[in-house]
Amino acid sequence: MQFFRLPVSRIRPLGPPRRFSSSKASTKVSSKVPSSHPSPPRPSLYKRYTDALSENPFRVKLITAAFIFTTGDVATQVAEQTVLLDQSTGSSCSCSPSTSESKGITINVMRTAELASFGMLATTFIHCWWGVLEPIAIRTFDPVKQKFQHVLFKVVADQSFGGLCYNAIFFTVQGTVRGLKENEPIKDNVSYQLGNNLVPQLKNHWSFWPFFHFGNFWFNPLHQRVVWQNLASIGWGVVLSRVGEQNRQKEKDAGDKLGVVEEKLKPPHSDR
Numbered sequence: 001m002q003f004f005r006l007p008v009s010r011i012r013p014l015g016p017p018r019r020f021s022s023s024k025a026s027t028k029v030s031s032k033v034p035s036s037h038p039s040p041p042r043p044s045l046y047k048r049y050t051d052a053l054s055e056n057p058f059r060v061k062l063i064t065a066a067f068i069f070t071t072g073d074v075a076t077q078v079a080e081q082t083v084l085l086d087q088s089t090g091s092s093c094s095c096s097p098s099t100s101e102s103k104g105i106t107i108n109v110m111r112t113a114e115l116a117s118f119g120m121l122a123t124t125f126i127h128c129w130w131g132v133l134e135p136i137a138i139r140t141f142d143p144v145k146q147k148f149q150h151v152l153f154k155v156v157a158d159q160s161f162g163g164l165c166y167n168a169i170f171f172t173v174q175g176t177v178r179g180l181k182e183n184e185p186i187k188d189n190v191s192y193q194l195g196n197n198l199v200p201q202l203k204n205h206w207s208f209w210p211f212f213h214f215g216n217f218w219f220n221p222l223h224q225r226v227v228w229q230n231l232a233s234i235g236w237g238v239v240l241s242r243v244g245e246q247n248r249q250k251e252k253d254a255g256d257k258l259g260v261v262e263e264k265l266k267p268p269h270s271d272r
Contacts, residue, residue, distance in 0.1 A: 046227075054223060061123050064230050069119030072234055073112045076241040081105045110181070115241055118173040119233070122166055126229070129162050134222055151217045159210045167201050168194060174244055197247055204239065 043051070053060045082105065133154060137143075141150035175190035182189075212232055216225050 050224065050227065053226070057223070057226075058124075058127055061127055061226055061230075062120050064226075065119040065123035065233070066116045068230055068233050069240075070112055070116045072236075072238045073115045073241040074107060076238050076245075077107055077111070078105055080245070110177070111241075111244070114173060114177045115244065118170050118240070121173065122169050125165060125169060126162070126226075129158075129165070130222070130225070133157055133162075147218075151214060154217050155210055155214050158213060159206060163202065163205050163209060167198060167205055170201070170240060171197055174247065193247070197243075201243060204243075208236070 049060075085105070137150055137154045137157070141153055143150045171193035172190050175193040176186050178184070178193075179186035179189040216228050220228055
């Protein structure tokens with residue numbers, strides 16, 4: 001019996017046992033097993049708004065003001081026309097069918113644009129004015145040791161100078177739009193609006209905003225006050241929209257009465 005010997009060079013030493021990788025299997029398993037570390041929750045809408053306010057305060061304030069005053073005016077127009085439609089429907093039983101047809105709700109875009117423009121201009125003023133008022137109040141009264149005097153000083157200064165400018169901006173915008181729309185002198189329209197409507201509107205303004213801003217200045221830091229100001233402006237935008245519409249109606253009624261008087265004062269026409 002013969003044995004064959006292999007050359008030494010062809011003999012391979014036995015290495016360590018091979019280990020098969022189980023990465024694919026572990027990947028499949030891990031994909032099915034839920035992670036022990038859940039993803040962080042999404043930030044709330046308020047948190048995202050305040051973060052955006054910190055990054056771009058002026059831009060966010062303008063966008064917020066335009067949205068709030070637009071929404072407030074549209075809601076006011078819808079409410080006003082809904083009331084008118086209900087009244088016309090209730091009194092249409094004695095009317096002809098042609099007069100009892102409802103026309104539906106229409107939005108006066110120019111009126112809404114007017115109020116949104118005012119909101120953006122007023123927000124620009126408040127942004128600059130509060131930035132000036134805060135350091136003056138800090139130098140006048142210590143915000144920690146004299147907190148009550150500090151807040152009261154800001155409320156008085158804001159509602160005397162700031163409230164006057166805020167409402168003056170409103171009637172300036174209103175008079176400017178009237179002058180452009182009616183092709184009349186803008187200066188005369190603005191003077192008329194300020195002279196006839198500013199003082200009554202300031203009484204309405206001072207019946208709410210001093211009390212609101214006392215709490216706003218007391219509890220909220222400077223960078224968050226505009227949030228609460230804008231939230232309160234939702235309701236106040238409705239008030240301003242009503243004031244603007246009432247002023248428009250007064251001007252229309254005054255113009256109609258003036259036209260009737262002029263018609264009566266005309267000399268009788270005589271043919272010769």
